[in-house]
Amino acid sequence: MKPTSRPAAASRLVYSTEGGRMCPQCRRPMADCRCAAQRAAAPAAAGPIRVSRESKGRGGKTVTLVRGLPLATAELEALGKQLRSRCGSGGTVKDGVVEVQGDHVDRVLAWLLAQGHAAKRAGG
Numbered sequence: 001m002k003p004t005s006r007p008a009a010a011s012r013l014v015y016s017t018e019g020g021r022m023c024p025q026c027r028r029p030m031a032d033c034r035c036a037a038q039r040a041a042a043p044a045a046a047g048p049i050r051v052s053r054e055s056k057g058r059g060g061k062t063v064t065l066v067r068g069l070p071l072a073t074a075e076l077e078a079l080g081k082q083l084r085s086r087c088g089s090g091g092t093v094k095d096g097v098v099e100v101q102g103d104h105v106d107r108v109l110a111w112l113l114a115q116g117h118a119a120k121r122a123g124g
């Protein structure tokens with residue numbers, strides 16, 4: 001396999017699979033398609049994403065916590081940054097949990113859902 005992918009090669013590929021079934025999502029022949037496997041694997045690996053509000057043990061300060069995001073640390077950091085700027089608050093990412101200072105459960109939940117995450121509210 002060559003590292004470059006030219007449009008000509010791509011169209012030849014499409015032509016060569018004429019009559020075969022193509023995945024509309026990744027545009028590979030169904031034999032090479034991993035979309036279904038990814039869809040099946042994601043929820044099992046991820047579990048539900050839970051957004052909760054907590055104030056215990058924080059000196060009375062309320063924080064919004066997002067647990068169960070199926071993301072690597074760098075992606076969590078990026079998401080945490082977006083959430084913090086969205087909420088106009090500070091916060092951290094710690095042990096896979098995104099923390100935003102203040103009570104922003106509704107806003108965080110709405111944003112996660114808009115991003116395509118299957119998030120739900122947890123706790124009070």
Ligand SMILES: [Zn+2]
Pocket residue numbers: 023024025026027028033034035036
């Ligand atoms: Zn596919």
